[in-house]
Amino acid sequence: MGARRRLGVIAAGGVLALTGGVGAAAAGDGVGLGGLDLQPEQIGYSKNIEHLANVPHTGPFTGQFGTDMAFQGDRAYVGNYQGFIIYDISNPRKPRTLAQVNCPGSQNDVSVSGDLLYLSTDSSRSDSSCSSVAQSATVKSSWEGIKVFDVSNPRAPKYVAAVETACGSHTNTLVPGKDADYVYVSSYSPRAEYPDCQPPHDAISIVKVPKKKPASAAVIAAPNLFPDGGNPGGTNPAGNSYSATTGCHDITAYPAKKIAAGACMGDGIIMDIKNPERPKVIERVTDTENFAFWHSATFNQAGTKVVFTDELGGGGAATCNDEVGPTRGANAIYTLSKKNRLTFASYYKIPRNQYDTENCVAHNGSIVPVNGRDVMVQSWYQGGVSLWDFTDAKNPRELGWFERGPLEPANTGGTWSAYYYNGYVYSSDIQKGFDVLELKDKNLKQAAKVRLKELNPQSQPVYSGKGGGHHHH
Template sequence: MTLLNEPRTRRRRLGVATAAAGLLAALLTAVPAAATPDPGDAPKAPKKVSKSDAADTKRAIADGKIPAPDEIVHSDNIEHLGNIPKDALPGTNSDLAFQGKYAFAGNYDGFRIFDISNPKKPETVAQVLCPGSQNDVSVSGDLLFLSTDSSRSDSSCASTTQPATEKSSWEGMKVFDISDKRNPRYVAAVETACGSHTHTLVPERRNVYVYVSSYSPSAAFPDCQPPHDGISVIKVPRKAPQKAAVVGFPVLFPGEGPDGGGNPGSPTNPGVSKTTGCHDITVLPSEDLAAGACMGDGILFSIKDPERPKVIDRVQDNVNFAFWHSATFNQDADKVVFTDELGGGGGATCNAEIGPNRGADGIYEIKGWGDKRKLVFKSYYKIPRHQADTENCVAHNGSLIPVKGKDLMVQAWYQGGVSVWDFTNSAKPKEIAYFERGPLSADQLVGGGSWSAYYYNGHIYSNDMVKGFDVLKLNDKRTDPAKRVRLRELNVQTQPEYFNKH
């Protein structure tokens, strides 16, 4: 382990007061890679910003309004315990999952497994090279699931990029056996319409159902034809994962015409994405309930029959939401937090020009009972710290912090960092802690920052797209009770019942 001391300390002048912190970094020996990362899945090139925007960024850094490139700032109640930089997998880091003493981290070039039994000194256990964006990852028992949402030459881990216009191209779900964490074994592949941008597990004793979210069909794509107005459902037998197969494609947005019945988007609703599928789904198995963030729509649906989900309610926000990205239930299952990924994750939207209601979270309360339940909008939440115009920043992936009687959440905001916030009062959400780095560049917009930030067994884990795997410790009397909650497994999109209500 190498300790890198941060010589400067400075308090941020926007939002909650913070102090610069030391950076604990570990570059650990990787499992040898057998293939070559595919440049076809490389992140987008940096974007130029105007001279005035670059000058504003440099002035804000000089004035102490934002941290300098690579400088770490955080609220006094967060401690940065450690960081593992990217190693043999140079691609963009993506989602996280957890099981026992292990964390599983997706990367556009494959996935990584960390031993987090000592959160101060996380260690790399395995790195699996298997290119195919965006490689969102989930685990259940001895199985690991990996989403492939880029058109590949075949389903192997040695595949290369290939146009989606070619019938032989492949996109979908990959399944690995992780009974030996040091040697994951690729056991199954299931092709799905339009690939798998994200996925959500609905686990049962004998089978694991996988809800596959994907979108953006085209008449030119043989395996991604419009209308793409539903989700693929895969059934995976635990004892025979090689028999995994698609068992249905439930339509969530029925309607006439080639585009189905989802939000028509622009020009009918200017600035809003047309609904051609879902981006992400979160299930609450204890309540047989799910929430879908589906581009131009937010939905609530029943999963009593996991192969045939039934939509209960559907909402739109054609004023402030551009792209419904993800969803999180509170512990009492009477609220849903939806996120708006304005700019697709590549834009600088955490500034005064965009304002507090766009690129934000939307808090909805669930009213009524059974199939009569309705989603009712209450308020927006956005980080209170303005970011530079060279920083991509928008609401992204987060999880609950399990404190009984409270609605607390930790969330990633790309280069806006990690925010801990309280939405117990749905109408008045507030930030209570944060962690962030300065911009990757003061001269151009370079994609980076925290993709996912989740609370698991007493610590916050963040997968930074560029900087690697971070471990944070939250020291706050409002969140301390969560340290007593222990889980054997956590896939954030398959929300656990933290406190038994049944």
């Protein structure tokens, strides 16, 4: 989401273990239907995708936005503006809620590492507790940043540390180290009247979490990635505005190659992360013609391509229509050379137009591990989940989709993140909760043999072996 400081409902802290009803997938009435074919809230999907389950938000999470996800073993960790939820996905047709941790703080982006979970708070709070209330960022004592939880008991997570970071934490990216984790914190929207978020803020914050002493987590560096100020922002000749760079919106690391790709509002970058405490920007691209807001980045399996997304309209606008067209609010596919040079190849946007009441734009996705091909699943908010192929970087194409008809009454919704993990696609829907999909495409079957112990989509693993793979730690 582009808008920061959107405040959730305030509720007392604490952990609620809830069972949450699981809705079975409906009969095949929506096969082949998508976009403008769908009635309000009707489910539509291509023949090669099956909807297995949906778990709605419950309790204080009802009506709060579902956000990003991470995975470990048989568990999915799903952020929500109200906190985070841990699901048991050992039976993907019947996910069960293990815990709801009530800890309001906007986005609540998640990463997991061993027994630890890192949670991003990106709204100004009265303090670092889970019972905090909204408080203006103009107040020096206000808090936002990274919260660290011990999730070794998934039914009763424990809150172990809070680390304040400049401008809060819109997103966080795990860069694993031997004895410590490095959490790269992306944040933005500096203002002169915010004491903890001063302009120009062209930096990220690096939080170091010693694995044996997570309670001593602290900011160890705040490298300035854009000493020249980055893209100043402006309006192009076509009259379309593009964002100024003030830090990054999101970063995806590829630890095995010791590089990371940053989507930094007005700029796309590649960083050298050989020394995770001192990332260095080694490549930078801009696109003032078509990109309004560089939002996220995904490497292909080989690390030879990067898909950047443009979150035109901040996630709340209807951009999937003829008026906006196929090159804005889209993905941009770049090739990445051995010397880490980025070269633009093409744009990809879902070919299914959406109603003008439906917020729809490129959002979070991940690679489907198929040898010899570049295939991705990706969220497009109310445009649904798109399964697409960019093996030919100049000619990407959609292979399948899953989506719902427009929300009634009209509201911001749709899928925030869609990720492939151990044979299934999991989708976090802003309004509808947690969805599980299965890919029925026989050409993608080998992907199901790949088994990971852990997946943080913004910390990309190496997939190896014959249609199989191991997560190299």
